[in-house]
Amino acid sequence: MALQLAARGHEAWSAELQAGAAGARRQSAADRSLALRLNSNENPLGPSPAARAAIEQAFAHAGRYPMNAAPSADDFRALVAREHRIDVSAIALGAGSGEILESAVLAFTSPARALVSALPTFEAPARTAKQRGVPVRDVLVDAAGKLDLDGMVAAAAGAGLVFICNPNNPTATVHSAGAISDAVARIRRASPDTVILIDEAYHDYVIDSSYASAIPLVRGNANVLVSRTLSKLHGMAGLRLGYVIGQPDTVGRLAAWTMPFNGNVLALAAACASLKDAQQIVRERRRNIEALKFATDLFRGMGFATTESQANFMWVDLQRSAKDFRDACEQQGVLVGRLFAPFDKTHCRISIGTIDEMRRAAGVFRSVLGGIRDPGPGIRN
Amino acid sequence: MLRRTFVKAIGVGAAGAAGGRLLDEGRVIGPWTRSFAEVIAAEPRALLLHNNENPLGPGEQALAAIRETLAARGVPAARYTSLVPDLEDALAAHHRCSPDNVLVGCGSTQILRTAALSYTSRSRPLVAGSPAYEECGEAARLAGASVRAVRGTRTLHHDLDAMAAAAAADNAGLIYFDNPSNPAATLHPAGAVTEFIGRVLSTCRDAHLIVDEAYHDYVTDPGHQTQIPLALANPRVIVARTFSKAFGMAGLRVGYAIAQKDTVEKMREWQYSSGTNVLGLSAALATLPDRARIEQEARRNADARQFTIEWFRRAGLPSADSQANFIFVDIRRPAAVFRDGCARHGIRVGRDFPPFEKTHARISIGTIDEMKRAVQVFGRVLGVRAAG
Numbered sequence: 001m002a003l004q005l006a007a008r009g010h011e012a013w014s015a016e017l018q019a020g021a022a023g024a025r026r027q028s029a030a031d032r033s034l035a036l037r038l039n040s041n042e043n044p045l046g047p048s049p050a051a052r053a054a055i056e057q058a059f060a061h062a063g064r065y066p067m068n069a070a071p072s073a074d075d076f077r078a079l080v081a082r083e084h085r086i087d088v089s090a091i092a093l094g095a096g097s098g099e100i101l102e103s104a105v106l107a108f109t110s111p112a113r114a115l116v117s118a119l120p121t122f123e124a125p126a127r128t129a130k131q132r133g134v135p136v137r138d139v140l141v142d143a144a145g146k147l148d149l150d151g152m153v154a155a156a157a158g159a160g161l162v163f164i165c166n167p168n169n170p171t172a173t174v175h176s177a178g179a180i181s182d183a184v185a186r187i188r189r190a191s192p193d194t195v196i197l198i199d200e201a202y203h204d205y206v207i208d209s210s211y212a213s214a215i216p217l218v219r220g221n222a223n224v225l226v227s228r229t230l231s232k233l234h235g236m237a238g239l240r241l242g243y244v245i246g247q248p249d250t251v252g253r254l255a256a257w258t259m260p261f262n263g264n265v266l267a268l269a270a271a272c273a274s275l276k277d278a279q280q281i282v283r284e285r286r287r288n289i290e291a292l293k294f295a296t297d298l299f300r301g302m303g304f305a306t307t308e309s310q311a312n313f314m315w316v317d318l319q320r321s322a323k324d325f326r327d328a329c330e331q332q333g334v335l336v337g338r339l340f341a342p343f344d345k346t347h348c349r350i351s352i353g354t355i356d357e358m359r360r361a362a363g364v365f366r367s368v369l370g371g372i373r374d375p376g377p378g379i380r381n
Numbered sequence: 382m383l384r385r386t387f388v389k390a391i392g393v394g395a396a397g398a399a400g401g402r403l404l405d406e407g408r409v410i411g412p413w414t415r416s417f418a419e420v421i422a423a424e425p426r427a428l429l430l431h432n433n434e435n436p437l438g439p440g441e442q443a444l445a446a447i448r449e450t451l452a453a454r455g456v457p458a459a460r461y462t463s464l465v466p467d468l469e470d471a472l473a474a475h476h477r478c479s480p481d482n483v484l485v486g487c488g489s490t491q492i493l494r495t496a497a498l499s500y501t502s503r504s505r506p507l508v509a510g511s512p513a514y515e516e517c518g519e520a521a522r523l524a525g526a527s528v529r530a531v532r533g534t535r536t537l538h539h540d541l542d543a544m545a546a547a548a549a550a551d552n553a554g555l556i557y558f559d560n561p562s563n564p565a566a567t568l569h570p571a572g573a574v575t576e577f578i579g580r581v582l583s584t585c586r587d588a589h590l591i592v593d594e595a596y597h598d599y600v601t602d603p604g605h606q607t608q609i610p611l612a613l614a615n616p617r618v619i620v621a622r623t624f625s626k627a628f629g630m631a632g633l634r635v636g637y638a639i640a641q642k643d644t645v646e647k648m649r650e651w652q653y654s655s656g657t658n659v660l661g662l663s664a665a666l667a668t669l670p671d672r673a674r675i676e677q678e679a680r681r682n683a684d685a686r687q688f689t690i691e692w693f694r695r696a697g698l699p700s701a702d703s704q705a706n707f708i709f710v711d712i713r714r715p716a717a718v719f720r721d722g723c724a725r726h727g728i729r730v731g732r733d734f735p736p737f738e739k740t741h742a743r744i745s746i747g748t749i750d751e752m753k754r755a756v757q758v759f760g761r762v763l764g765v766r767a768a769g
Contacts, residue, residue: 033455046459063438063629192507238659265632
């Protein structure tokens with residue numbers, strides 16, 4: 001890998017890898033700050049006021065390893081345990097859920113034990129698998145952009161790990177609690193040793209009432225793991241904290257591959273404060289729903305179909321190359337999602353910013369989609 | 382102020398932590414006992430002398446940088462893409478090399494793991510001293526590699542001759558060399574290190590060597606030199622550094638490696654790419670140029686270290702020479718007994734370090750005031766008294 005990347009998150013890692021040929025890393029931090037970032041499914045407001053105050057407080061412990069600080073890594077795990085009514089031994093931390101996903105691949109797959117993933121889905125597990133010589137069985141999403149659970153169940157026989165991203169990134173679709181629990185049961189029957197990792201990064205944004213977290217499945221299923229992140233609704237993508245829930249033995253096998261001291265002291269404090277703040281989820285869901293509705297109406301009004309988004313991003317059928325759209329938007333200071341093969345000839349993922357950001361972006365989207373086939377000087381700014 | 386906040390907050394968290402499992406320096410060491418959490422909660426002046434931390438933390442510049450980053454345009458805390466200047470560039474300027482020679486990690490623990498995963502395998506073992514910091518060994522075991530731990534000398538220095546011989550005999554993939562060493566705190570001077578590394582490189586076909594300089598800034602021995610110039614000159618040498626020790630940022634998780642470009646690229650393939658956080662990065666950027674602060678911290682540590690070593694010497698319990706922010710003392714009894722005794726008085730000291738767990742304890746150096754209090758407890762627990 002010849003590129004040096006400024007990016008820390010997998011989201012940005014993938015995006016900047018694609019942009020790398022254009023010299024993404026050499027862009028200054030100031031330049032990076034100027035763009036309207038609708039490219040990485042972030043909460044544009046960042047950590048809540050309570051979380052920011054907690055960071056200030058926790059600074060007194062910045063010299064201490066995370067097990068010695070207050071709150072400590074174990075304090076955060078205990079808080080998560082109470083929230084989900086499970087034992088702390090069922091929880092391991094990651095420096096973002098990306099570390100959880102990568103560690104799951106390292107722990108449960110091998111050249112003889114494949115990864116089952118979807119196409120398109122979040123790429124981190126499949127990328128890690130390919131780097132390590134692990135075969136990847138990609139199962140195409142269905143016509144509605146939903147994970148093909150039947151196909152994934154069929155592909156699971158003998159696999160080491162099945163990765164189910166629910167809601168799915170980038171298609172923004174969700175499966176019901178019943179569909180997930182049914183798929184888990186079928187995988188267990190057909191392939192009892194296969195571990196199933198259900199990534200619920202966008203859990204807090206789901207509107208569909210048929211959806212529910214898969215965390216209750218952990219109790220009766222030793223091979224089910226559920227990952228969560230503080231990067232989305234809690235606005236902490238830059239602070240790097242996520243976690244995984246499962247039965248202690250399975251979590252332990254995964255945790256062996258994670259880094260020691262992976263949750264930093266400031267992120268732990270911010271996360272504790274944000275999880276305790278019941279208003280955070282209410283505020284941020286409301287904000288996202290409003291801006292998402294505006295953006296959905298915009299694209300549908302222009303005649304472009306979108307899936308019913310259950311997350312903080314939308315999946316739009318632009319009927320044209322995502323790369324052309326992306327490059328043209330970037331020219332006008334708006335960054336949108338990276339390419340997701342095999343849909344890169346038709347679809348683009350657009351993250352939801354604040355309502356003001358979406359209004360500004362709307363002008364750019366209109367101008368780009370109006371003239372993308374003949375990008376004249378006006379579009380190039 | 383720091384202590385008060387700590388105790389108040391841990392009082393809230395203690396019940397939740399009870400019964401959990403604590404990852405202590407990379408190892409699951411069993412249940413985080415309610416008793417110790419209670420000790421800390423009950424003892425308003427608890428001392429943490431067990432993890433080689435800088436008791437003063439990262440300082441005001443770091444706090445200012447963190448505040449600035451939280452308030453900055455583009456909301457860096459919300460972003461996966463780093464919106465602060467690249468630490469690689471600053472470190473390159475600091476060490477007079479190219480950003481291509483720098484690999485930043487989530488503490489140097491991530492760098493040690495990455496090196497072990499990159500260069501050890503079932504057929505290529507890890508060679509390390511014994512005792513030595515364990516992280517490389519644990520990652521090597523994950524990679525399926527065996528670990529050849531080479532017992533140190535009577536003066537608790539690494540046995541460099543034996544390590545070089547073992548590396549050659551076992552076809553080592555990676556040699557881990559912590560200098561100053563942990564837990565012994567001893568140092569090998571530049572001449573001996575150069576000779577050792579030269580021998581390893583010439584006798585071990587395509588083995589790599591990682592020099593862990595976590596405690597570099599605390600060294601007072603004038604014979605010491607960093608191996609960064611050698612890492613820049615030789616593709617098989619890597620130097621690991623951390624912001625966790627003299628820079629006082631153990632909680633912020635920033636460390637790095639310096640190596641040749643191809644070596645950095647090879648390691649990058651094995652490294653989780655998203656481990657660093659933007660607040661830690663901005664704190665590291667803000668404090669990196671301030672040499673005066675590091676020199677002051679080294680002096681502060683040296684004074685407190687000297688005081689503590691001298692107390693043990695007068696109590697008839699000599700420690701090995703220390704070139705770090707901790708000492709390794711022959712207490713002539715099991716470390717666990719001493720540790721539990723100290724814990725009852727609200728002081729934590731270092732874990733077991735086989736094969737010395739029956740005789741030696743590692744004690745981290747706090748502030749001079751903390752050490753003056755600590756030696757009172759040490760005297761009581763050990764039943765000794767400093768003469769003179």
